Amino acid sequence: MAETVQTQSGQDRDTPPLLSVRHLKKRFGAVQALRDVSLDVHRGEVVALVGDNGAGKSTTIKIISGVEVPDEGEIFFEGSRVTLSTPAASEALGIQTVYQDLALCDNLDIVSNLYLGRELYRTIIPGVIRVMNHAEMEKNAIPVLKRLGINLPPLNTSVASLSGGQRQTVAVARAVLWGSKLVILDEPTAALGVAQTRAVLDLVKRLAESGVGVLVISHNLSDVFEVADRIVVLRLGQTVANYVTSEVSGEKVVAAITGATEEEVVP
Amino acid sequence: MKVVAADSANSTAEASGRRLLADRLRLRFASGDLGLIPVIIALVVIWIVFELINSHFLTGRNISNLILQSVEIGLLGIGETFILLLGEIDLSIAAVSGVAAAILVLLSSAGVNPWLAIVASLAAGAVLGVFQGVWVTLVGVPAFIVTLAGSLGYQGFLLAMLGDAGTVPIENSTLLGLATTYVSGVYAWILALLGVLLYLWVLLQRRTSRLRYELDRVPDLGSIGARVIALAVVSALIVLALNTYRGIPVAGLVLIALILVFSYVTQSTRFGRHVYALGGHREAARRAGIRVKHVRIAVFTLAGVFGAAGGIMGASRLGSASPASGGGDLLLDSIAAAVIGGTSLFGGRGSVWNALAGALVIGSVENGMDLLSAPSSTKYLVEGGILLVAVTIDTLTRRRRAKAGR
Numbered sequence: 001m002a003e004t005v006q007t008q009s010g011q012d013r014d015t016p017p018l019l020s021v022r023h024l025k026k027r028f029g030a031v032q033a034l035r036d037v038s039l040d041v042h043r044g045e046v047v048a049l050v051g052d053n054g055a056g057k058s059t060t061i062k063i064i065s066g067v068e069v070p071d072e073g074e075i076f077f078e079g080s081r082v083t084l085s086t087p088a089a090s091e092a093l094g095i096q097t098v099y100q101d102l103a104l105c106d107n108l109d110i111v112s113n114l115y116l117g118r119e120l121y122r123t124i125i126p127g128v129i130r131v132m133n134h135a136e137m138e139k140n141a142i143p144v145l146k147r148l149g150i151n152l153p154p155l156n157t158s159v160a161s162l163s164g165g166q167r168q169t170v171a172v173a174r175a176v177l178w179g180s181k182l183v184i185l186d187e188p189t190a191a192l193g194v195a196q197t198r199a200v201l202d203l204v205k206r207l208a209e210s211g212v213g214v215l216v217i218s219h220n221l222s223d224v225f226e227v228a229d230r231i232v233v234l235r236l237g238q239t240v241a242n243y244v245t246s247e248v249s250g251e252k253v254v255a256a257i258t259g260a261t262e263e264e265v266v267p
Numbered sequence: 268m269k270v271v272a273a274d275s276a277n278s279t280a281e282a283s284g285r286r287l288l289a290d291r292l293r294l295r296f297a298s299g300d301l302g303l304i305p306v307i308i309a310l311v312v313i314w315i316v317f318e319l320i321n322s323h324f325l326t327g328r329n330i331s332n333l334i335l336q337s338v339e340i341g342l343l344g345i346g347e348t349f350i351l352l353l354g355e356i357d358l359s360i361a362a363v364s365g366v367a368a369a370i371l372v373l374l375s376s377a378g379v380n381p382w383l384a385i386v387a388s389l390a391a392g393a394v395l396g397v398f399q400g401v402w403v404t405l406v407g408v409p410a411f412i413v414t415l416a417g418s419l420g421y422q423g424f425l426l427a428m429l430g431d432a433g434t435v436p437i438e439n440s441t442l443l444g445l446a447t448t449y450v451s452g453v454y455a456w457i458l459a460l461l462g463v464l465l466y467l468w469v470l471l472q473r474r475t476s477r478l479r480y481e482l483d484r485v486p487d488l489g490s491i492g493a494r495v496i497a498l499a500v501v502s503a504l505i506v507l508a509l510n511t512y513r514g515i516p517v518a519g520l521v522l523i524a525l526i527l528v529f530s531y532v533t534q535s536t537r538f539g540r541h542v543y544a545l546g547g548h549r550e551a552a553r554r555a556g557i558r559v560k561h562v563r564i565a566v567f568t569l570a571g572v573f574g575a576a577g578g579i580m581g582a583s584r585l586g587s588a589s590p591a592s593g594g595g596d597l598l599l600d601s602i603a604a605a606v607i608g609g610t611s612l613f614g615g616r617g618s619v620w621n622a623l624a625g626a627l628v629i630g631s632v633e634n635g636m637d638l639l640s641a642p643s644s645t646k647y648l649v650e651g652g653i654l655l656v657a658v659t660i661d662t663l664t665r666r667r668r669a670k671a672g673r
Contacts, residue, residue: 103554105543106548107614107616112540116557117541119537129536130537132535138480156484
């Protein structure tokens with residue numbers, strides 16, 4: 001729990017949060033997906049976003065990653081107000097989202113996936129011939145993987161032959177490689193085995209220790225309690241609770257998620 | 268936790284040590300990435316069988332013919348390979364080759380400079396390719412339908428262009444020379460030597476670049492030497508055989524040169540990488556910021572150009588363009604060449620070398636059957652069988668890959 005203490009003290013300092021989302025509202029046709037969502041993520045902190053299906057978790061991260069534009073509300077990044085109208089705008093700020101389906105190309109190897117769309121190259125004839133620099137890409141990936149304590153098979157292994165946990169690791173490593181300040185993970189442990197879940201949770205912790213802000217969506221409360229410094233609960237498109245993990249019980253979080261009063265849950 | 272750590276420590280340790288060849292092959296087999304191995308085995312078997320039945324099969328003259336027969340299929344096969352890498356299919360590539368052949372021949376008989384005629388013909392292929400690419404990518408009609416419609420339409424073009432003339436012969440010696448010029452004697456040996464040296468240089472370059480960046484898995488000089496010697500022996504045998512006839516056909520050299528260039532494009536440029544990425548997971552490619560539409564239109568254009576190149580070579584070999592240009596088995600042969608070579612119908616896997624190997628398999632079977640004066644019925648049955656086996660291998664490896672994948 002050393003990390004928690006550390007980030008708590010970090011939070012107490014008067015630095016502005018890395019990401020601050022204020023009073024988001026979003027309507028899709030007849031559905032009011034978000035009524036009033038607010039949350040903060042600090043540097044080096046893991047914030048879990050929990051809630052039942054339809055609570056607005058996905059819409060919230062889509063807005064933060066620039067896929068959807070909110071109807072109302074403000075987003076501050078590193079203290080200044082930002083407009084995230086496209087995914088590219090979010091990425092330019094250093095916000096990387098790792099989606100549930102991971103968005104990896106199975107037929108390519110690990111290095112190619114890490115650098116997909118941002119290949120390093122040398123120019124042979126300016127404007128005409130650019131050659132990818134395979135070796136440089138691999139070389140630059142190694143320290144990032146090492147820093148996160150990631151053990152992967154040789155980097156020329158095709159992603160198709162990796163395990164679920166390793167694939168998740170590649171997806172996260174890719175987000176980190178691009179120097180992101182905030183990494184959003186959508187259900188990072190869904191569909192993983194026990195040992196793999198373990199490895200991914202450790203990775204999330206190390207990610208935060210390295211100073212990155214992490215926003216995790218998860219259905220699995222035991223994972224959330226394991227890894228998160230704070231827990232933000234959404235219900236019916238509203239932020240209903242914002243707990244410090246070490247000061248809250250599982251029952252309380254469940255009660256907030258379901259909307260049951262505490263008395264009904266706690267005997 | 269312990270389990271995972273131990274596991275991954277194991278695999279990295281395994282990787283840092285030099286893997287035995289057998290081990291590497293087993294791994295490749297498990298991941299379904301066999302590359303050229305099956306098709307080369309098939310080619311060797313086919314050659315041995317035909318040679319045993321008819322000792323004229325492996326003579327210089329016949330190998331020379333076989334290469335000329337394979338060039339057109341090979342060129343179309345490269346174009347089709349690019350389309351298959353995207354996970355699409357092009358049913359029009361043979362019809363494009365017919366149109367290109369007609370344009371070439373008509374311009375040439377109108378007295379246009381032969382090289383200009385070649386450029387015009389290739390440009391026509393590019394235009395048809397762009398048209399199809401735009402239709403598939405921007406309008407969103409499936410490639411299967413767009414290229415099927417294209418195929419019918421282009422046959423209409425071909426008939427309209429040739430009009431009442433029917434078959435138009437080529438009189439220009441430069442154009443005829445494409446399929447009838449040979450590099451022989453000592454020049455053939457020099458070319459073979461250059462090819463081997465190029466291969467050696469590429470392998471050494473890879474090694475130095477890994478060394479320069481202080482990476483592991485540096486290819487050792489022994490295996491580089493073994494590969495270069497293998498290539499040297501094979502090319503020496505081929506040159507030896509071809510020199511007993513007229514030498515290396517220039518058409519074959521053009522095919523090899525294009526394969527070298529485009530193997531480089533697919534493996535070492537961003538464009539090539541993005542083509543593979545699109546075939547692997549289009550949504551992932553889009554999210555990674557790859558300009559998906561540009562890449563797809565470019566690939567269709569490239570296929571059109573390769574179709575035209577095949578048409579030019581075909582017209583030169585036959586010495587004419589006719590309403591039958593680009594017809595017959597050509598389309599299925601070119602798709603079969605790509606697939607038999609090991610390019611997946613499901614996108615994202617394959618290489619332009621596969622098109623060469625596949626074209627040689629098809630060329631060898633057709634040539635061997637002709638040599639045995641087998642009836643068309645047998646030819647069709649054998650080719651159909653080979654295609655079925657190739658696609659079955661593709662499907663099975665894909666299934667095994669899916670199983671091993673997770």
